[in-house]
Amino acid sequence: MVSRYPQKNTQSHHHCSQRLDGKDQEELEALLKYVSRIIQHGEALDYHNHVLKNKLSSTSQTIESLKKQLANQQKKMSVLSLLDPLTNILNNQAFKNAVAKRVAEAKRHNEYLSLLTIAIPHYKEINVAYGQRVGNQLLKQFTERIHSRIRQEDEIGRISENEFCVLLVNTHSAYDAGTIAEKILTSVRMPFSTGKYRIQIGANIGIAVFPIAAQRIDKLFRCSSGALEQAKKSGENQFKFYSESINKKYAERMETLQALRHAKKEEHFYLVYQPQFDLIHHRLVGLEALIRWQDPVYGIRYPETFISLAEDSGLITYIDDWVLKEACKQYALWRSSGYLSNKEKISVNISPQQLTQNHFIQSISNILEANKLQPENLELELTETSLLEQDELSLHIMTKLNHLGIDIAIDDFGTGYSSLKRLQQFPISTLKIDRCFIKDIDCEAHHKIILNSILQLGADLDLKIVAEGVENIEQLLFLKEKGCGFAQGFYFSKPLNQQEVEELLRK
Numbered sequence: 001m002v003s004r005y006p007q008k009n010t011q012s013h014h015h016c017s018q019r020l021d022g023k024d025q026e027e028l029e030a031l032l033k034y035v036s037r038i039i040q041h042g043e044a045l046d047y048h049n050h051v052l053k054n055k056l057s058s059t060s061q062t063i064e065s066l067k068k069q070l071a072n073q074q075k076k077m078s079v080l081s082l083l084d085p086l087t088n089i090l091n092n093q094a095f096k097n098a099v100a101k102r103v104a105e106a107k108r109h110n111e112y113l114s115l116l117t118i119a120i121p122h123y124k125e126i127n128v129a130y131g132q133r134v135g136n137q138l139l140k141q142f143t144e145r146i147h148s149r150i151r152q153e154d155e156i157g158r159i160s161e162n163e164f165c166v167l168l169v170n171t172h173s174a175y176d177a178g179t180i181a182e183k184i185l186t187s188v189r190m191p192f193s194t195g196k197y198r199i200q201i202g203a204n205i206g207i208a209v210f211p212i213a214a215q216r217i218d219k220l221f222r223c224s225s226g227a228l229e230q231a232k233k234s235g236e237n238q239f240k241f242y243s244e245s246i247n248k249k250y251a252e253r254m255e256t257l258q259a260l261r262h263a264k265k266e267e268h269f270y271l272v273y274q275p276q277f278d279l280i281h282h283r284l285v286g287l288e289a290l291i292r293w294q295d296p297v298y299g300i301r302y303p304e305t306f307i308s309l310a311e312d313s314g315l316i317t318y319i320d321d322w323v324l325k326e327a328c329k330q331y332a333l334w335r336s337s338g339y340l341s342n343k344e345k346i347s348v349n350i351s352p353q354q355l356t357q358n359h360f361i362q363s364i365s366n367i368l369e370a371n372k373l374q375p376e377n378l379e380l381e382l383t384e385t386s387l388l389e390q391d392e393l394s395l396h397i398m399t400k401l402n403h404l405g406i407d408i409a410i411d412d413f414g415t416g417y418s419s420l421k422r423l424q425q426f427p428i429s430t431l432k433i434d435r436c437f438i439k440d441i442d443c444e445a446h447h448k449i450i451l452n453s454i455l456q457l458g459a460d461l462d463l464k465i466v467a468e469g470v471e472n473i474e475q476l477l478f479l480k481e482k483g484c485g486f487a488q489g490f491y492f493s494k495p496l497n498q499q500e501v502e503e504l505l506r507k
């Protein structure tokens with residue numbers, strides 16, 4: 001405290017304390033006033049300082065929050081500039097960027113992409129007749145309907161007032177896009193309701209498939225809108241592929257599909273059976289059921305012309321189920337009438353989709369039980385290529401089948417190039433060597449090598465090996481020499497109908 005006093009005259013001050021006259025008293029009071037003013041000032045300053053500090057920190061907080069708000073706003077702005085404000089889907093530029101990215105990926109992975117351009121016919125007239133507000137509502141609902149027909153990973157964008165584009169990714173074949181286009185057309189054909197109006201609009205769709213129609217993005221867009229023009233020409237609610245040959249093939253497929261649905265309803269299917277032989281003991285060891293379609297117009301149709309279509313359309317579930325039932329029923333009949341003993345097996349081809357159907361195992365158990373068969377009497381054939389796409393679920397089901405006692409054969413083996421390691425994962429009992437390796441045993445040296453190594457592999461893994469498509473004695477002799485145990489083919493027997501099987505078994 002003392003040190004804060006002005007120390008001008010210490011001497012006199014000291015001296016003054018001893019003798020305080022009126023003047024000194026005055027001086028002292030003035031001094032005290034002065035000091036207390038300074039103290040007050042100091043306190044006021046401290047207070048000011050404190051207030052200022054508080055203000056500063058709240059200002060810097062405000063600045064921080066403003067900064068955050070600005071960033072949020074900027075984010076929103078950039079999203080807004082990607083999206084079409086009315087429909088909330090990608091705008092023209094953003095959609096083109098997305099396509100560029102997807103095309104680059106598809107090139108790397110050798111995949112198909114389908115670019116659909118979708119137009120609403122007479123949109124301008126509708127806008128004039130009902131007003132912009134109704135027109136806008138229509139566009140929103142139209143977009144929602146398209147959206148509900150495509151998958152999450154597909155892209156959708158609005159490229160002009162009444163035109164939309166969809167990019168389908170992961171399509172297995174060019175035809176998939178046709179199926180989706182049909183679904184979209186069906187969904188937008190239903191009337192739209194906006195307020196008091198119910199309005200029917202429909203659409204046209206043009207499809208260009210990458211890389212078939214074009215490899216370059218700008219050309220892909222041109223092809224898609226070119227196809228759209230063709231679709232418009234053929235009438236309302238039509239779609240067209242860019243390529244005329246795909247249009248033709250697609251139309252044929254659709255015709256076949258319709259006929260197939262009809263065949264299902266009318267039960268136009270029947271089974272033939274191809275015998276399988278043990279090459280060492282020279283006896284029949286099994287019969288493979290093969291489906292045939294008796295078409296009233298075309299005559300007999302073979303599985304190669306309709307199985308993949310049935311798979312794509314989901315009809316395969318019905319077919320495989322029917323074949324399984326029919327084959328087991330017939331097999332049981334041959335057993336009960338003494339044609340077959342308990343030693344021969346019945347083999348049935350199963351599509352990959354069928355394997356993972358709900359209740360597949362239960363339905364097999366039911367069929368076996370209904371026909372009083374043992375699981376050991378049945379063998380299921382799965383193609384090697386379908387195994388390559390196997391997921392956990394199929395592996396799980398195969399393991400369950402195996403535990404039940406049902407044998408699993410790998411069909412068309414050698415065409416899928418499965419590795420030994422992969423093969424060991426599956427609970428299989430039989431490899432059926434694809435007939436292409438048997439076919440040119442004599443002229444294709446490397447086929448001989450492959451055959452040899454498949455037979456070696458089978459022996460190492462303790463698998464039954466069946467050669468498919470044996471047509472002549474030379475092939476048979478070669479296979480026997482190399483230690484192949486079983487064979488099937490025209491040399492022994494073509495696929496036979498019921499009476500023919502019975503004739504063969506009587507011998």
Ligand code: C2E
Nearest residue numbers: 290291302303304323349350351469470471489490491495
């Ligand atoms: P796969 O299971 O490999 O059947 C063998 C095919 O080769 C049969 O044709 C048979 O007729 C034919 N074949 C047999 N021996 C010879 C021969 O010595 N030479 C030649 N050139 N061919 C021979 P198919 O009946 O036309 O069946 C073709 C494919 O269709 C089958 O191949 C199978 O993958 C599938 N498939 C047949 N029936 C069914 C079925 O019921 N369900 C399912 N999902 N697929 C089936």
Ligand code: MG
Nearest residue numbers: 288349381411
């Ligand atoms: Mg087969």
Ligand code: MG
Nearest residue numbers: 411412434468
């Ligand atoms: Mg085969």
